[in-house]
Amino acid sequence: MDDHGLRHGRDRGESSSSSSSIEIQNHWREIQDLLKERLITQDDFLWKLPIPSSSGNVAVEEEEEGTLLKYVGGVDVSYSKELDSAAAASTAACGCGSLVVLDITTPTLQVVYQDFFLLTNFDVPYIPSFLAFREAPILLQLLQKMKNTDNPFYPQLSFTGFGLACHLGVLANIPTIGIGKNLHHVDGLTQSGVRQLLQAKDSSGEDFITLTGSSGCVWGAAMRSTKGSCKPIYISVGHRVSLNTAIKIVKMICKYHVPEPIRQADIRSRDHLQKNSCGNGGTLQ
DNA sequence: GCGACAG
DNA sequence: ATCTTGTCGC
Numbered sequence: 001m002d003d004h005g006l007r008h009g010r011d012r013g014e015s016s017s018s019s020s021s022i023e024i025q026n027h028w029r030e031i032q033d034l035l036k037e038r039l040i041t042q043d044d045f046l047w048k049l050p051i052p053s054s055s056g057n058v059a060v061e062e063e064e065e066g067t068l069l070k071y072v073g074g075v076d077v078s079y080s081k082e083l084d085s086a087a088a089a090s091t092a093a094c095g096c097g098s099l100v101v102l103d104i105t106t107p108t109l110q111v112v113y114q115d116f117f118l119l120t121n122f123d124v125p126y127i128p129s130f131l132a133f134r135e136a137p138i139l140l141q142l143l144q145k146m147k148n149t150d151n152p153f154y155p156q157l158s159f160t161g162f163g164l165a166c167h168l169g170v171l172a173n174i175p176t177i178g179i180g181k182n183l184h185h186v187d188g189l190t191q192s193g194v195r196q197l198l199q200a201k202d203s204s205g206e207d208f209i210t211l212t213g214s215s216g217c218v219w220g221a222a223m224r225s226t227k228g229s230c231k232p233i234y235i236s237v238g239h240r241v242s243l244n245t246a247i248k249i250v251k252m253i254c255k256y257h258v259p260e261p262i263r264q265a266d267i268r269s270r271d272h273l274q275k276n277s278c279g280n281g282g283t284l285q
Numbered sequence: 286g287c288g289a290c291a292g
Numbered sequence: 293a294t295c296t297t298g299t300c301g302c
């Protein structure tokens with residue numbers, strides 16, 4: 001079989017005591033290795049980037065309209081506090097995946113599409129380094145639904161959570177950029193190390209640093225997205241977008257600390273979950 | 286061995 | 293991720 005994590009553990013019968021946590025992790029690691037072979041870390045897309053002009057508006061090069069980057073997606077999954085308790089096994093929604101698409105050619109970065117996926121009976125665990133196995137299946141379904149209906153807003157590029165970017169990018173075959181609000185401690189990377197380097201760069205005008213692990217591997221970049229913020233965001237290498245291009249795009253669409261597509265996906269999934277949980281609304285239609 | 290570990 | 297209050301600032 002070749003499901004590559006497309007299905008939830010429940011569907012493979014992993015909750016029925018046959019697989020230990022170690023066995024699941026070994027299995028997931030194998031899938032990650034397979035996906036890694038298909039990962040493209042260089043620019044590989046048809047669209048052109050808008051060129052920021054001095055007037056603050058984006059100017060299009062003398063290009064044909066059709067190839068300009070316009071529709072940018074953002075995805076997120078929110079959970080209710082009862083996720084790990086008995087309530088998760090009830091019929092009430094215990095989580096919500098969201099997909100939003102923004103038109104980045106508008107000054108306000110207008111949201112032009114949104115869709116949600118409510119989770120019920122969700123029992124896939126969160127294990128550091130394996131976030132994608134928990135969230136990618138949900139997000140793939142949301143993307144597939146758009147594709148199946150030939151939705152004109154189908155994103156040309158999508159922002160995802162850190163690490164999820166590679167996984168979702170390969171499986172959906174869409175350019176992706178990963179964004180983290182916290183550092184994933186791998187390959188010798190530490191919060192304090194990042195902050196020191198960022199502090200040093202502070203005076204030199206650049207507002208980002210490359211995240212190079214002790215193995216020499218480049219994992220992404222840390223950057224201050226807003227002038228005032230001392231806490232950086234973490235940009236990870238995703239699929240079909242080089243790190244340099246990813247940094248350029250992130251700078252284009254940060255109204256606040258977190259890039260707008262991710263921020264909207266986060267806000268809207270939390271809101272949609274709250275409106276559809278049994279807390280207050282109960283059975284609102 | 287112990288702790289730390291995206292969401 | 294989620295639970296939590298007010299509070300300071302643009």
